[in-house]
Each structure stands twice: as structure tokens, then as C-alpha cells.
Amino acid sequence: MHESTRLTSDLLNRLSANAGILLVRTLWEYCPEHMFIVRVEGPTDFVIEAINPTRQAMLGEQAAFIGKRIEEVLPAPMCHALVANFIRCVESGMPIHYEESGAAFIHEGIYQQGRWQTLLVPITHQNGRITHLFGVSRDLAALPISSTVGLPETRELERRVNERTAELMATNEKLAHLATHDHLTDTYNRRYLMELAELELRRAVRYEQPLCLMMLDVDHFKTINDTEGHLAGDEALRIVARTLLASVRECDLVGRYGGDEFLILMPETTAEAAWEIADRLRRTLAQTNHLTISIGIAGLLPEDRFVVDLIHRADKLLLQAKRNGRNRVECAA
Numbered sequence: 001m002h003e004s005t006r007l008t009s010d011l012l013n014r015l016s017a018n019a020g021i022l023l024v025r026t027l028w029e030y031c032p033e034h035m036f037i038v039r040v041e042g043p044t045d046f047v048i049e050a051i052n053p054t055r056q057a058m059l060g061e062q063a064a065f066i067g068k069r070i071e072e073v074l075p076a077p078m079c080h081a082l083v084a085n086f087i088r089c090v091e092s093g094m095p096i097h098y099e100e101s102g103a104a105f106i107h108e109g110i111y112q113q114g115r116w117q118t119l120l121v122p123i124t125h126q127n128g129r130i131t132h133l134f135g136v137s138r139d140l141a142a143l144p145i146s147s148t149v150g151l152p153e154t155r156e157l158e159r160r161v162n163e164r165t166a167e168l169m170a171t172n173e174k175l176a177h178l179a180t181h182d183h184l185t186d187t188y189n190r191r192y193l194m195e196l197a198e199l200e201l202r203r204a205v206r207y208e209q210p211l212c213l214m215m216l217d218v219d220h221f222k223t224i225n226d227t228e229g230h231l232a233g234d235e236a237l238r239i240v241a242r243t244l245l246a247s248v249r250e251c252d253l254v255g256r257y258g259g260d261e262f263l264i265l266m267p268e269t270t271a272e273a274a275w276e277i278a279d280r281l282r283r284t285l286a287q288t289n290h291l292t293i294s295i296g297i298a299g300l301l302p303e304d305r306f307v308v309d310l311i312h313r314a315d316k317l318l319l320q321a322k323r324n325g326r327n328r329v330e331c332a333a
């Protein structure tokens with residue numbers, strides 16, 4: 001295998017579930033190519049399940065396509081060619097490439113001539129059955145026409161389009177960051193943390209791996225606000241967040257749960273290991289910033305179904321740490 005291909009696949013293999021999901025989501029949201037997912041209902045039966053924003057922008061109303069069979073949305077000749085490719089992909093069980101041309105549906109019976117180059121990848125369920133096909137289509141009509149490529153006005157237009165695209169992507173990235181992060185501490189916000197945590201929990205249950213949830217709260221934080229002011233309180237929260245982010249692994253999820261409370265979800269971590277990490281965190285903050293924290297740690301139990309199950313136990317243990325004098329860690333496997 002080519003060295004760079006091997007390195008890339010190693011890197012992809014090492015991605016945690018949340019990093020992998022983020023990567024796929026980012027590609028799905030921002031990739032300028034057309035993407036779609038088709039559900040395999042039978043040997044010749046295919047239903048459109050999802051269309052990415054680039055394709056939505058071309059097709060107009062997304063809702064009109066989702067849940068429809070291919071033959072309901074495409075004119076007959078194009079539909080037959082497409083379904084033949086879907087069948088070829090399912091039968092071979094391998095990614096395939098194909099080119100297609102024909103009328104592309106615009107809206108209400110209006111079609112426009114189009115030409116596409118598509119990569120189709122089968123998605124296999126754990127039981128070995130191909131349940132979906134994932135397609136990435138390049139609109140060949142949208143590629144620069146070779147005879148105009150060298151013209152100065154074409155180059156200027158291309159430069160402006162690229163500049164605008166880069167600006168839009170940067171804005172989208174900022175918006176995505178704002179929607180998923182806490183504005184004060186730049187850790188994950190509660191909603192996004194819970195979303196990622198549910199995925200990690202399902203992964204841990206499926207692969208029977210340990211998982212720990214740490215809930216921590218700054219001791220006497222109200223006094224910092226009352227004696228030094230709210231800005232000093234804000235800065236203390238930022239210090240705690242920076243220390244947490246610097247102390248945990250890349251695959252750990254750090255988020256602000258609310259006020260002066262933070263959560264850390266630690267995949268593939270036993271309660272003993274989590275206790276060590278928590279106690280090191282506690283000592284680091286106390287020594288370097290004179291801030292003390294109390295921590296409750298809950299380990300995954302076989303009966304746990306949702307992240308709140310772990311949160312309830314970690315919260316109780318945090319309360320216990322406060323009652324037992326603060327600046328300490330309480331843990332349950």
C-alpha cells in the first residue's frame with residue numbers, strides 16, 4: 001500500500017467516535033460535491049434517505065425527495081441507468097465509479113440536462129447485509145470549460161469565487177463552533193456534549209469497554225464572585241477549563257454542564273484510572289491556581305442505558321465530596 005494511504009488509514013482508525021462523527025458531519029455539511037444516501041429496500045428497490053446541503057441547493061426542496069423511490073423522482077431512462085449502477089454496487093459489495101448523463105430534475109416537471117461522475121460506496125450492517133449506499137457525485141457541467149480556462153476574465157472570476165467560498169467556509173466553521181461550544185470556556189456546550197456522550201456510551205456498551213464520567217464543581221466559587229467580582233469568577237472558570245483540556249486525552253469529552261460545573265467523559269477508562277486523573281487535576285489546580293475542586297466519578301454499569309444514568313451517580317458522588325470536606329474525589333465503579 002502507498003505510504004501516505006497507509007498513514008491516512010492509520011489516522012482514521014485512531015479517530016475516536018466523536019472525531020469521526022465530526023469529520024463525516026463536516027464533509028456532509030460543507031463539501032462542495034453532491035452527496036446522497038440511498039436505503040436498499042430490496043434487490044431492485046432503492047429509497048432516497050438523505051441529501052447533503054450542496055445537493056439540496058441544486059434540487060430545491062429537500063423534503064420532496066426524502067423517502068421517495070428513485071423511480072418517483074427521476075425520468076425513466078435516467079432512473080434505469082442509475083438503478084443498474086445501484087444493483088451493480090450491491091452485488092459487488094465494493095465501491096464503484098460511474099458516469100451518467102441525462103435530465104436532472106429541477107422542480108415540478110422541469111428537467112435540466114446534466115452530467116455526473118459518481119463514486120458509490122456500499123454501507124454494510126454488522127450482520128453483513130448492505131443496508132445503504134453512499135454516493136458522492138461531481139457535477140461535470142460545473143467544472144471549468146477547458147477552452148475558457150486560460151482567459152484572464154475567467155481566472156479573475158475563479159479567483160473571486162474561490163475567495164468567496166473560502167469566506168463562506170470560514171463563517172460556517174465559526175457558526176458550527178459557536179453552536180457546539182460554551183462561549184466562556186470554549187469547552188463543549190451542554191447540548192453538544194450530551195449528544196457526543198450518548199454516542200460514546202453506545203460505543204462502550206457495544207464493544208464492552210469501560211467508560212467513566214467525571215462531574216466536577218469549583219469549591220466556594222460564589223465567594224470568588226462575591227469578593228473578587230464576576231470577571232475574576234469568569235477568569236477562574238476559564239483557568240479550570242484550560243487545565244482540564246490540557247490534562248485529558250484527545251478522545252475525552254470536556255464540557256461545561258452549567259455555572260461552575262464541568263463534565264468529562266472518558267472512554268476506555270476504568271474507575272481506578274479516572275480517579276488517578278481526577279486527583280492529579282485536583283492537585284494541579286490547587287497548586288498552580290489556588291483553586292480547589294470537588295469531583296464525583298461514575299463508571300459505566302451494565303444496566304446504564306443513557307448518559308443521565310451516569311450523571312445522576314456522578315452528581316450524588318460530587319455532593320458526597322462536598323459533604324466530606326471539599327477538595328476531594330469520590331468514585332464508584
Ligand SMILES: Nc1nc2c(ncn2[C@@H]2O[C@H](COP(=O)(O)OP(=O)(O)OP(=O)(O)O)[C@@H](O)[C@H]2O)c(=O)[nH]1
Pocket residue numbers: 184217218219220221222223225229230231232233234237258259260322326
Ligand atoms: N463569574 C461567573 N459566575 C457564575 C457563572 N455561572 C454561574 N456562576 C455563579 O457560580 C456560583 C455557583 O455557586 P455554587 O456552586 O452553587 O456554590 P459554591 O459557592 O461554589 O459552593 P460549593 O459548590 O458548595 O463549594 C453562583 O454564585 C453563580 O452565580 C458564570 O458564568 N460566571
